[in-house]
Amino acid sequence: RAKAAGRDRWAVFDEEMREQAMRILDLEADLRRAINGDNFVAHYQPIVRLRDRAVIGHEALLRWRHPTRGLLLPGDFIGLGEDNGLIEEVDWLMYGQVIARLAQGGEGYISINVSPRHFRTVDFADRLLRMIDTAGADPRRLRIEITEVALLDDVSRALRTLRTLRDHGVLAQLDDFGTGYSALSYLHRFPIECLKIDRSFVAGLSDRTENESVAVVRAIQALAGTLGIHTIGEGIENEQQAAVLCDLGCEHGQGYLLGRPAEQMSGQSPAATPG
Numbered sequence: 690r691a692k693a694a695g696r697d698r699w700a701v702f703d704e705e706m707r708e709q710a711m712r713i714l715d716l717e718a719d720l721r722r723a724i725n726g727d728n729f730v731a732h733y734q735p736i737v738r739l740r741d742r743a744v745i746g747h748e749a750l751l752r753w754r755h756p757t758r759g760l761l762l763p764g765d766f767i768g769l770g771e772d773n774g775l776i777e778e779v780d781w782l783m784y785g786q787v788i789a790r791l792a793q794g795g796e797g798y799i800s801i802n803v804s805p806r807h808f809r810t811v812d813f814a815d816r817l818l819r820m821i822d823t824a825g826a827d828p829r830r831l832r833i834e835i836t837e838v839a840l841l842d843d844v845s846r847a848l849r850t851l852r853t854l855r856d857h858g859v860l861a862q863l864d865d866f867g868t869g870y871s872a873l874s875y876l877h878r879f880p881i882e883c884l885k886i887d888r889s890f891v892a893g894l895s896d897r898t899e900n901e902s903v904a905v906v907r908a909i910q911a912l913a914g915t916l917g918i919h920t921i922g923e924g925i926e927n928e929q930q931a932a933v934l935c936d937l938g939c940e941h942g943q944g945y946l947l948g949r950p951a952e953q954m955s956g957q958s959p960a961a962t963p964g
């Protein structure tokens with residue numbers, strides 16, 4: 690009897706494993722199919738100057754309009770796409786959309802996210818620049834967001850890619866800063882326009898106590914000051930976080946408080962001061 694129960698448990702476990710494996714395979718098949726269609730959309734989240742809430746740019750965030758599952762977030766499928774290399778194709782569809790949008794005119798920059806593996810491909814910079822050129826977009830209005838891993842794996846290639854892009858006007862910002870290596874000694878070697886302070890630290894700024902998050906943000910600000918570059922606080926959800934960031938010298942911010950990702954870009958004029 691005990692043995693039978695044990696077997697049943699394994700049977701249930703097997704069944705769950707099988708179902709999960711099927712779900713992943715389904716999603717992978719869906720992803721392959723989706724790449725041929727008009728299924729990926731960019732949502733745009735405003736990046737503002739904290740002092741007066743003027744919109745200075747937007748981050749483009751990938752969304753997948755899945756035929757049955759609705760609007761999927763990157764977290765739902767990017768891991769999968771990274772494993773099988775499909776994410777690079779999805780990324781190019783996304784970048785094409787963003788660049789076409791830029792070519793229509795407007796103000797402010799749009800930043801695109803580039804995964805480390807994608808950033809390391811040999812012709813990344815050339816292909817991006819060609820795309821910008823073909824579309825007739827202003828390269829100075831496009832920025833890339835990369836994480837530290839993308840820099841450190843192959844330093845000389847990363848340098849070459851960043852310099853090529855910068856020489857053509859495309860600046861780079863370091864995403865999720867503070868969560869990676871934060872190997873401070875190397876940062877000055879790279880042409881980086883700004884550091885995006887990871888939202889895990891911003892989350893810790895909800896009160897005015899001198900906690901670890903405050904210490905980390907202070908350190909990042911000191912580093913940025915030394916390098917002469919800007920910072921953007923990510924994931925700002927309340928006024929307190931915005932105020933503490935401002936006090937610590939962070940000029941720019943992004944987060945639900947300041948604007949949610951949406952298909953439409955918000956206006957470039959200073960936003961009405963909330964509440």
Ligand code: C2E
Binds near residue numbers: 764802864924943944
């Ligand atoms: P990320 O580049 O750090 O983007 C910021 C993420 O934080 C976005 O999640 C955004 O919706 C979310 N966020 C913004 N404000 C707030 C806030 O106030 N509170 C909270 N809790 N979250 C906030 P999303 O859109 O789900 O994207 C997740 C990640 O997927 C991005 O993190 C980025 O690493 C990656 N990603 C997004 N678009 C692309 C893309 O086109 N290509 C590639 N390769 N990766 C992308």
Ligand code: MG
Binds near residue numbers: 748802834864
């Ligand atoms: Mg980003």
Ligand code: MG
Binds near residue numbers: 865
């Ligand atoms: Mg980020």
Ligand code: MG
Binds near residue numbers: 865
């Ligand atoms: Mg992030």
